[in-house]
Amino acid sequence: MAKILLHGTEAICEGAIRNGCRAFFGYPITPQNEVPEYMSVKMPQVGGVFVQAESEVAAINMVYGAAGAGIRAMTSSSSPGVSLKQEGISYIACARIPCVIVNIMRAGPGLGGILPAQGDYFQATKGGGHGDYRLIVLSPSSAQEACDFTYRAFDLADRYRVPVMLLADGMIGQLMEPVELPPMRDLRDIPEKDWATSGHYGKDRRVLNSLLIDPEVLEPHVNALKRTYDEIAANECVAESMLTEDAEIVLTAYGTVARICKSAVQALRKQGVKAGWVRPVTLFPFPAETYAKVAAQKSVKVFLDVELSLGQMVEDVRLSVNGRKPVRFYGRTGGNITDEREIVQEALQALASVKEEQ
Amino acid sequence: MKTFTKTKMLTDAPMHYCPGCTHGIVHRLVAESIEELGLQEKCIGIAPVGCAVFAYDYFNCDMQEAAHGRAPAVATGIKRCLPDRLVFVYQGDGDLASIGMAETVHAAARGENITIIFINNSIYGMTGGQMAPTTLIGQKATTCQKGRDPSVNGYPIRVCELLATLDAPYYIERVATHDVKHVLAAKRAIKKALQFQAEGRGYSFVEVLVSCPTNWHMAPVDALRFMGEECTKTFPLGVYRDKSEGKI
Numbered sequence: 001m002a003k004i005l006l007h008g009t010e011a012i013c014e015g016a017i018r019n020g021c022r023a024f025f026g027y028p029i030t031p032q033n034e035v036p037e038y039m040s041v042k043m044p045q046v047g048g049v050f051v052q053a054e055s056e057v058a059a060i061n062m063v064y065g066a067a068g069a070g071i072r073a074m075t076s077s078s079s080p081g082v083s084l085k086q087e088g089i090s091y092i093a094c095a096r097i098p099c100v101i102v103n104i105m106r107a108g109p110g111l112g113g114i115l116p117a118q119g120d121y122f123q124a125t126k127g128g129g130h131g132d133y134r135l136i137v138l139s140p141s142s143a144q145e146a147c148d149f150t151y152r153a154f155d156l157a158d159r160y161r162v163p164v165m166l167l168a169d170g171m172i173g174q175l176m177e178p179v180e181l182p183p184m185r186d187l188r189d190i191p192e193k194d195w196a197t198s199g200h201y202g203k204d205r206r207v208l209n210s211l212l213i214d215p216e217v218l219e220p221h222v223n224a225l226k227r228t229y230d231e232i233a234a235n236e237c238v239a240e241s242m243l244t245e246d247a248e249i250v251l252t253a254y255g256t257v258a259r260i261c262k263s264a265v266q267a268l269r270k271q272g273v274k275a276g277w278v279r280p281v282t283l284f285p286f287p288a289e290t291y292a293k294v295a296a297q298k299s300v301k302v303f304l305d306v307e308l309s310l311g312q313m314v315e316d317v318r319l320s321v322n323g324r325k326p327v328r329f330y331g332r333t334g335g336n337i338t339d340e341r342e343i344v345q346e347a348l349q350a351l352a353s354v355k356e357e358q
Numbered sequence: 359m360k361t362f363t364k365t366k367m368l369t370d371a372p373m374h375y376c377p378g379c380t381h382g383i384v385h386r387l388v389a390e391s392i393e394e395l396g397l398q399e400k401c402i403g404i405a406p407v408g409c410a411v412f413a414y415d416y417f418n419c420d421m422q423e424a425a426h427g428r429a430p431a432v433a434t435g436i437k438r439c440l441p442d443r444l445v446f447v448y449q450g451d452g453d454l455a456s457i458g459m460a461e462t463v464h465a466a467a468r469g470e471n472i473t474i475i476f477i478n479n480s481i482y483g484m485t486g487g488q489m490a491p492t493t494l495i496g497q498k499a500t501t502c503q504k505g506r507d508p509s510v511n512g513y514p515i516r517v518c519e520l521l522a523t524l525d526a527p528y529y530i531e532r533v534a535t536h537d538v539k540h541v542l543a544a545k546r547a548i549k550k551a552l553q554f555q556a557e558g559r560g561y562s563f564v565e566v567l568v569s570c571p572t573n574w575h576m577a578p579v580d581a582l583r584f585m586g587e588e589c590t591k592t593f594p595l596g597v598y599r600d601k602s603e604g605k606i
Contacts, residue, residue: 023435051438064428198440201418206420
């Protein structure tokens with residue numbers, strides 16, 4: 001199939017629609033307004049539902065209802081709006097309702113700014129709302145991946161009965177790139193949901209609930225969630241790496257920053273610096289083993305983690321590297337985006353600093 | 359011989375409601391109405407947070423338990439996707455008129471084809487008797503212990519009257535449960551509301567005045583009397599919207 005030029009947000013919508021998303025609930029917030037705008041046009045064309053909710057809070061609860069009734073449903077927002085959705089996401093996680101949440105991150109905290117950032121990593125990967133739960137978190141770095149990962153998110157959500165978040169930095173909400181669209185999924189291929197509250201009576205009736213007031217019931221329920229997260233961690237970790245075999249310095253980043261780091265690695269190689277690159281694709285589960293393996297290599301002297309934040313993913317990188325090698329950090333905030341030149345400079349400094357220590 | 363039996367739309371689970379509380383009566387009215395309309399096989403209910411949080415244990419159909427105040431949004435999600443199902447929402451006054459006011463107003467303004475049963479007992483029951491958005495002027499609660507003072511606590515919200523300012527709602531009525539006559543009238547209103555939804559006519563809303571002997575600190579009979587004599591002064595009973603009879 002030929003590639004077509006798509007906006008990152010449109011790629012997300014197409015990925016959703018093509019894998020059976022038939023309900024979208026959203027609320028305007030920059031920089032993701034193109035998602036609800038596109039869905040308002042496309043959903044009716046495929047026999048789906050679009051509602052502009054009165055708030056992000058209402059939107060996530062509409063997802064709770066629709067996805068709870070067995071429909072593939074999605075909502076999207078940007079950082080402040082995703083904070084508002086956290087209550088609903090916690091309920092959804094406890095009631096085990098599969099759905100997809102898109103966060104096109106902007107700069108925070110507070111109302112922050114509208115430019116790209118990666119400050120919501122902790123919120124996305126460590127739970128976000130109250131209580132013990134996790135989301136599967138996928139991090140696209142191109143319009144093609146925005147489409148493909150959103151498509152995949154619906155299958156993962158259904159398979160494990162968990163909410164899945166597409167965590168995209170604001171660049172995804174602004175770029176246009178060629179995308180090869182996946183074929184339209186036949187809705188009859190989507191497995192039956194024998195738990196969905198779609199209208200049953202008497203002994204067949206079903207209940208979706210997040211109130212388990214008896215501690216002897218709640219603890220086993222939470223333990224079952226943990227087993228699911230462990231199963232997800234065992235099966236679904238995805239990472240990419242490049243030129244790590246002989247690397248002295250390993251650059252690591254996620255989302256569009258990973259692409260900038262990739263360019264920096266090539267620039268460093270041209271200068272004769274042995275640079276490598278690791279990029280987590282799934283942020284939860286975090287691909288710890290990939291880092292552990294690279295850290296165990298003799299050639300590797302230092303990692304440099306680059307983010308559009310004060311340093312959030314770097315905590316998981318350090319846990320994964322587990323003291324085997326030093327991990328340095330470089331971050332930009334406020335909506336500022338780093339570039340190849342800055343990263344090359346930081347990499348050279350990081351390398352020099354560890355050579356001094358030795 | 360005619361035998362009094364329990365509707366099959368209620369499960370056999372023992373209800374947790376306090377002695378003298380009329381929640382149980384309203385559960386029965388809703389359940390009986392659904393059964394009489396023959397809609398039990400295609401019915402999905404939404405339980406609130408508050409005294410009726412365990413409603414999912416009592417209604418004998420598919421149920422979703424919503425976050426506090428969000429039931430109309432949850433119902434919107436279900437009904438838009440499955441328009442041929444009967445979707446009813448059961449909410450108390452704190453849930454519907456305080457934390458969930460935005461969801462309440464906007465579901466009504468969109469004219470969602472759902473039925474909302476609004477239980478107004480003028481108090482937060484489950485949490486132990488705090489002031490509600492519907493607490494009467496002068497009525498005592500644990501967070502206004504000398505009685506609700508408008509200069510400090512503002513005034514009770516009349517939800518039927520408020521929703522009747524919107525264009526979309528099809529049917530809005532306020533009923534009470536303090537005696538047999540009014541219970542029977544409440545049943546007629548609830549059944550009518552559900553019937554309108556089944557006919558695809560749009561948003562229907564029934565506010566039911568309910569007693570709370572525990573947190574009103576009254577004997578059950580006194581609480582019923584208080585409902586009939588005092589609550590109905592602030593919350594007048596009647597039809598606020600019925601488009602089937604041209605009442606707009």
